Amino acid sequence: MYLYGTQTINEQGHLIIGGADSVELAKTYGTPLFVYDIQLFRERAKAFQQTFEQAEIGYQVAYASKAFSTVAIYQVAAEENLSLDVVSAGELYTAVQAGFPVEKIHFHGNNKSIEELQMAFEVGIGCIVVDNFHEIELVKKLAEQLEQPMNILLRVTPGIEAHTHDYITTGQEDSKFGFDLKNGQADRAFQQTYTHDYLKVMGLHCHIGSQIFDTGAFQLAAEKLIQKMAGWKKEVGYVCTVLNLGGGFGIRYTREDKPLEPAVYVEQMIETVKQATKISGYPIPEIWIEPGRSLIGDAGTTLYTIGSIKEIPDTKKYAAVDGGMSDNIRPALYGAKYSSLVANKANAEVTEQYTIAGKCCESGDKLIEHAELTAVEAGDLLSVFCTGAYGYSMASNYNRIARPAVIFVEDGVPQLVVKRETNEDLVKQDLPYSRKAVKK
Numbered sequence: 084m085y086l087y088g089t090q091t092i093n094e095q096g097h098l099i100i101g102g103a104d105s106v107e108l109a110k111t112y113g114t115p116l117f118v119y120d121i122q123l124f125r126e127r128a129k130a131f132q133q134t135f136e137q138a139e140i141g142y143q144v145a146y147a148s149k150a151f152s153t154v155a156i157y158q159v160a161a162e163e164n165l166s167l168d169v170v171s172a173g174e175l176y177t178a179v180q181a182g183f184p185v186e187k188i189h190f191h192g193n194n195k196s197i198e199e200l201q202m203a204f205e206v207g208i209g210c211i212v213v214d215n216f217h218e219i220e221l222v223k224k225l226a227e228q229l230e231q232p233m234n235i236l237l238r239v240t241p242g243i244e245a246h247t248h249d250y251i252t253t254g255q256e257d258s259k260f261g262f263d264l265k266n267g268q269a270d271r272a273f274q275q276t277y278t279h280d281y282l283k284v285m286g287l288h289c290h291i292g293s294q295i296f297d298t299g300a301f302q303l304a305a306e307k308l309i310q311k312m313a314g315w316k317k318e319v320g321y322v323c324t325v326l327n328l329g330g331g332f333g334i335r336y337t338r339e340d341k342p343l344e345p346a347v348y349v350e351q352m353i354e355t356v357k358q359a360t361k362i363s364g365y366p367i368p369e370i371w372i373e374p375g376r377s378l379i380g381d382a383g384t385t386l387y388t389i390g391s392i393k394e395i396p397d398t399k400k401y402a403a404v405d406g407g408m409s410d411n412i413r414p415a416l417y418g419a420k421y422s423s424l425v426a427n428k429a430n431a432e433v434t435e436q437y438t439i440a441g442k443c444c445e446s447g448d449k450l451i452e453h454a455e456l457t458a459v460e461a462g463d464l465l466s467v468f469c470t471g472a473y474g475y476s477m478a479s480n481y482n483r484i485a486r487p488a489v490i491f492v493e494d495g496v497p498q499l500v501v502k503r504e505t506n507e508d509l510v511k512q513d514l515p516y517s518r519k520a521v522k523k
């Protein structure tokens with residue numbers, strides 16, 4: 084059995100997270116319940132940061148908050164001196180509400196509206212990651228109208244697609260994000276921005292994939308981006324000071340996943356940047372990264388109560404839980420795999436295999452196929468591990484199921500950080516329809 088972060092099992096056979104008994108947490112806060120091990124989040128942040136510090140390289144580690152965005156996690160991220168990647172007015176607003184230092188916020192997205200960009204200027208955001216030519220025009224217009232300088236990074240697609248253990252170089256990439264490096268779009272974007280009175284082109288950004296277990300693709304991306312920046316220096320004498328290599332560092336969802344330590348990804352990146360800049364005679368830029376899942380993914384565990392159990396003779400056994408695709412869409416959306424444990428019988432012998440089914444009206448609402456567990460019965464508590472990233476943040480009210488509560492646990496102290504939605508919340512935005520009003 085593999086346990087994450089601070090997890091242990093107590094003498095009663097209960098799963099303990101952050102020093103708190105999961106059985107007690109479920110009794111107090113109900114299920115489904117997202118439980119975050121905050122010490123693990125802090126450790127991960129430090130692991131990335133310390134590697135840069137030991138190498139004495141300028142850096143920013145930005146938490147890619149699309150993975151899990153709430154006021155409380157932004158506050159912890161600020162305590163850990165992380166920067167922040169936001170992708171919408173909603174995430175930016177949440178960060179401002181959390182008191183996150185705005186100068187450390189980076190604004191992403193492939194279709195930022197003028198209102199969103201205006202908000203970024205108003206709050207004095209640290210940098211806008213400009214994605215396309217339309218956005219260049221919007222940012223220029225706002226900067227000129229407001230007479231306000233703005234730092235920008237140009238997001239490029241370097242023609243590398245990285246997934247898990249493999250990557251492919253695709254030349255021109257079919258992506259909705261960014262300026263293509265090879266077909267001249269990145270050059271045009273640079274030409275349109277680097278002499279602008281208010282825009283400061285800090286450098287280039289790329290994000291090459293997710294769940295990456297290898298450093299090769301990051302190294303190749305770093306080389307390509309540095310070559311491009313060195314080319315611009317040679318042509319027009321402009322020096323970019325930032326190289327942002329995005330996120331995508333893999334984590335262990337199941338025993339098949341073999342991620343590298345954060346330090347290994349960072350060490351290899353630094354090494355490559357040092358070599359590539361030496362070759363091209365370019366000053367070493369600051370290296371920025373944007374981990375999402377590798378900071379918060381395995382810090383999160385979802386607790387569910389098991390309800391109905393259905394056995395199809397000679398075929399399989401289903402155990403249904405009180406949540407499902409409404410709080411974790413990833414298995415249904417792209418076949419994501421998870422591991423689990425019966426949290427109130429954590430020491431019991433594993434004897435069975437179940438399909439863990441959700442309660443939504445979709446046959447595809449299955450959280451785990453082939454979950455190896457001890458025999459379960461209605462009322463048992465199932466912990467599904469590694470749900471901290473893209474779980475709550477992608478949750479929906481499908482079937483009008485209220486979204487779960489979220490708690491943080493640290494040093495044995497649980498804190499409610501997102502209240503469970505109620506049925507009243509579900510109809511809060513609804514308005515009655517009147518046939519009479521139509522007829523008038």
Ligand SMILES: Cc1ncc(COP(=O)(O)O)c(C=O)c1O
Nearest residue numbers: 147290293330331373374375376
């Ligand atoms: C631009 C960008 N940066 C960072 C991330 C975070 O990726 P991960 O959670 O895999 O680290 C994403 C994820 O989609 C992204 O699009």
